[in-house]
Amino acid sequence: MIEPRPVTALRGVGSTLAERLRALGVDTIQDLLFLLPLRYEDRTRTVPLGELYAGQRAAIEGDVQLTEVVFRGRRQMLSRISDGSGFLTLRFFHFTTQQQTGLARGVRIRCYGEARRGPSGLEFVHPEYRRVDAAPTEADLHLTPVYPSTEGVTQGRLRLLVGMALDQTTADDPQDWLPASLLADAGLPSLRDALHYVHRPPADAPVDLLLDRRHPSQRRLAFEELLAHQLSLKLLRRRIQSEPGWPLEPDDTLKSRLLAALPFQLTAAQRRALAEIERDLELPKPMLRLVQGDVGCGKTLVAALAATRALLAGRQVALMAPTELLADQHAQNFERWFKPLDTAVALLTGRQTGKVRAAALAGIRAGHAPIVIGTHALFQEGVEFASLALVIVDEQHRFGVHQRLSLREKAARDGHRPHQLIMTATPIPRTLAMTAYADLDVSIIDELPPGRTPVKTVVLAQQRRDEVVLRIRNACVAGRQAYWVCPLIDESADMPYQAAEETAAALAAALPELAVGLVHGRMPGAAKERTMRMFKDGRIQLLVATTVIEVGVDVPNATLMVIENAERMGLAQLHQLRGRVGRGQHDSSCMLLYRAPLSSLARERLAVMRATNDGFEVARRDLELRGPGELLGTRQTGLAQMRVADLLRDADLLPRVHIAAETLLRELPANVAPLVRRWVGQAEQYGRVA
Secondary structure (H helix, E strand, C coil): CCCCCCCCCCCCCCCCHHHHCCCCCCCCCHHHCCCCEEEEEECCCCCHHHHCCCCCEEEEEEEEEEEEEEEEEEEEEEEECCCCEEEEEEEECCCCCCHHHCCCCCCCCEEEEEEEECCCCEEEEECEEECCCCCCCHHHHHHHEEEEEECECCCHHHHHHHHHHCCCEEECCCCCCHHHHHHHHCCCCCHCCCHHHCCCHHHHCCHHHHHCCHHHHHHHHHHHHHHHHHHHHHHHHHHHCCCCCCCCCCCCHHHHHHHHHHCCCHHHHHHHHHHHHHHHHCCCCEEEEEEEECCCCCHHHHHHHHHHHHCCCCCCCECCCCCHHHHHHHHHHHHHHHHHCCCCCCEEECCCCCHHHHHHHHHHHHHHCCCCEEEECCCCCCCCCCCCCEEEEECHHCHHHHHHHHHHHHHHCCCCCCCCEEECCCCCCCHHHHHHHCCCCEEEECCCCCCCCCEEEEEHHHHHHHHHHHHHHHHHHCCCCCCCCCCCCCCCCCCCCCCHHHHHHHHHHCCCCCCCCCCCCCCCCCHHHHHHHHHHCCCCCCCECCHCCCCCCCCCCCEEEEEHHHHHHHHHHHHHHHCCCCCCCCCEEEEEECCCCHHHHHHHHHHHHCCCCCCCHHHHHHHHHHHHHHCCCCCCCHHHHHCCCCCCCCCHHHHHHHHHHHHHHHHHHHHHHHHHHHHCHHHHHHCCCC
């Protein structure tokens, strides 16, 4: 393998420029080749000045009519040029005497810039230009790439450096780690040809294909990037499962007692998911399994039933939740299920201090707390487990990879690693799951328990707010309860949201016969929990809240959800909030209030919410509308920051990517690590789950 040369080996690159390039991920000459263009500008064709319009970026050519230095608030140089079809002013705020001389009357120049409206017609401000009698530049012959930028490095300098790197490539550098047989079926070019094309597309290149990133050269790079991510996750899975886990005997004594105490039967989907989990738990290697299912499908109960295997073996179970409110909710559910089984449940959150925290830590360390439920506090310093065999992570995309890795390392005992069970109420389309979760086995709970009635969703303009308030009064007078969700706590000058505190005060005044509560993220934990408990107990009829109630809150008597500024929220969040109602026997509704005018994206999102209650369909549309980065959460995976690939656009490549990953691991294992380093860096060392 050819050792990559540092970028300082290029002419004109010293330590200062090298440090600035590092901000773009460029340390070597090869890194420059993979600094891929964000878009392209067409400077190969000139636009007549008479056809130029404001806002257009274009190349133009004309003769200088007049150049003068004027004082209009500040010193500036103006050049008037013409091509016979029209006029244009070039405006420079920073200029030299040589520039003024070079733009003398009669000189013909070629410029590139963005046309703006000025005092005397269209103008370019600080355009790039050259004399027409000078030698043609690269921009005259090829489409001009526009690269990611960083402070202190101009686009011109980046193009020059990338060009120097391209000129130094050879048949074997950069190394093509993919055998031609893997690319033949897809009709994709070699790596070297693809890189040359994307950096120097010819003047007759199909601009539309390049801008849409659908050109075969771009798809060749997308294929390799998708493959590198797939391989990094498969390597992660191999490494985790190469370490011993805790094989848990197939003893259903505790599980049977828990099931017997439930007032309902498990759904077929719950039984299927539980059976898949239990098969994994019996193996002497760590389980890596994701359970995904819609809001209210019973994932937490499945996790609790899986926990009985670890408890029966005398080992501990930890459940990590993203918020204190959700951790509290899980603790209450587990206490209700496990108290009849004489099994203690410990709660560990960031707000605990002093003796309460010390007692919780001591119980966990000594193993007196078989079930430990908490937030990120679980992986903080000072938390030690006696014998942790199963880690359950709820809404896992809300945790950073470092946090999850930290808990996994903390759980290691006697060389053994804990089983990992991850739950998400954000259903993920199969194509995305196959790629984003290549290190995980996936179980799907795709049916709701009997008695869950579909939630009726209506979309209303803000002007119909009074009708919504009347609807709340009628529901609460009939003995039901309602949520009113606001995006912000305080009023913001630049976003027309109704603040939660102001809304709560206004609703309390409009509905004096109702008890109105308020919950938001800045409240002390105890106050938040007290309000939530009062709502759950029925002492509060209307709960005004920010999106802290998005996950976990279970109040079967709540039948009405009102969401303000719904046009500002994503589909996944709207669906999660809607899932807070419809959890009992009564008909439930979700009312989405919006402020006009609606963008086309917001209009589509609201239409999806009105059309379906199916979380998997919502997720599919969310992927179409916003892409995988939004659906998964940007902290969850490097997939959200891909350089050239797009899971939705390049979905047709994924079957070949999966085959290629297996082929490389089986036949060319030495090619895997350098390929992953090229596209993912060292990210493969982090687990998706702690």
